[in-house]
Amino acid sequence: GENVEQHPSTLSVQEGDSAVIKCTYSDSASNYFPWYKQELGKRPQLIIDIRSNVGEKKDQRIAVTLNKTAKHFSLHITETQPEDSAVYFCAASKGNTPLVFGKGTRLSVIA
Amino acid sequence: GAGVSQSPSNKVTEKGKDVELRCDPISGHTALYWYRQRLGQGLEFLIYFQGNSAPDKSGLPSDRFSAERTGESVSTLTIQRTQQEDSAVYLCASSFESRGEQFFGPGTRLTVL
Numbered sequence: 001g002e003n004v005e006q007h008p009s010t011l012s013v014q015e016g017d018s019a020v021i022k023c024t025y026s027d028s029a030s031n032y033f034p035w036y037k038q039e040l041g042k043r044p045q046l047i048i049d050i051r052s053n054v055g056e057k058k059d060q061r062i063a064v065t066l067n068k069t070a071k072h073f074s075l076h077i078t079e080t081q082p083e084d085s086a087v088y089f090c091a092a093s094k095g096n097t098p099l100v101f102g103k104g105t106r107l108s109v110i111a
Numbered sequence: 112g113a114g115v116s117q118s119p120s121n122k123v124t125e126k127g128k129d130v131e132l133r134c135d136p137i138s139g140h141t142a143l144y145w146y147r148q149r150l151g152q153g154l155e156f157l158i159y160f161q162g163n164s165a166p167d168k169s170g171l172p173s174d175r176f177s178a179e180r181t182g183e184s185v186s187t188l189t190i191q192r193t194q195q196e197d198s199a200v201y202l203c204a205s206s207f208e209s210r211g212e213q214f215f216g217p218g219t220r221l222t223v224l
Contacts, residue, residue: 001169034212043202043215044154090152098144098167099213103153 002027004092006102013080014110021105023090024072033066033073034099047088048075050095054096080109113137115216117203123222124193132188132219136205143186144213145178146202154202160186193223 003026013019025033033047050057050064052072057064061080066073077084087106091099116135124130136143145157156170160180171177175193180186190197200220204213 043217045215046212049212098155098156098159098170101146101154 001094002030002097002100003091003093004090004102006090006105007096008105009095009103010106010108012110015080015082017078017080019075019080019084019107019109021075021088021090021107022072023074023092023102024070025100026071027092028111029094032093033064033100034091035064035075036089036091036099036101037086038089038104044089061099077107080107082109082111085109114206115203115214117201117216117219119219120217121220121222122223125224126195127192129189129191130193130221132190132201132221134186134188134203134205134216135204136184136186137214139183140205140207140214141183142206142208142211142213144204144206145186145188146204147172147174147199148202148218149199157188157201190221194219195223197221198223 006023031052035047036044037047038044048059048062048064050066055066061078063076085108087104089104090102093099118133133215141162143160146154148154158178159167174192178188200218203216206213
């Protein structure tokens with residue numbers, strides 16, 4: 001089955017700097033790659049997703065890139081703010097199968 | 112509109128007792144998922160319902176775990192003879208289609224003493 005690896009497990013950046021989180025997946029048939037943000041004690045919420053027919057998607061300070069050949073995708077957050085501090089999860093799925101999540105990255109933005 | 116709701120929000124039980132967790136998905140969502148999240152860990156897939164199809168139970172960790180869904184509405188996750196390692200937050204999510212965005216409920220925090 002699908003296996004998703006996520007790195008790094010923790011990331012600290014200064015406010016205003018960029019943060020990059022990377023994920024790799026094993027099943028080349030996977031075609032949907034969402035990113036979720038989970039604040040402490042809260043439920044995960046979708047922040048951006050990408051499907052395999054595009055290589056990049058951007059939404060304000062957040063962008064996701066996908067390299068199907070290498071089977072990896074990345075989350076980029078620019079101009080980080082303290083409220084970006086949270087745990088971020090990547091995931092992958094194909095067709096009508098459930099999401100397989102990475103183990104998460106704890107992002108700390110230091111003011 | 113209302114989001115995904117779960118009940119109870121917290122459940123404390125004694126080892127060996129059975130527990131039942133409830134999930135109310137967003138109305139009209141055909142797909143429903145259960146995940147387990149241990150403290151400080153990622154989301155572990157448990158079971159998936161899609162419309163009237165047979166559920167995907169491939170993530171259930173043991174035969175003590177079972178789940179049901181009534182049509183395209185409420186789902187219950189039952190854990191029999193609970194063990195301490197079952198302590199976790201159990202999250203439910205629903206989506207309009209199986210490939211759509213998953214919306215998560217607030218979770219049920221289960222503590223097995």
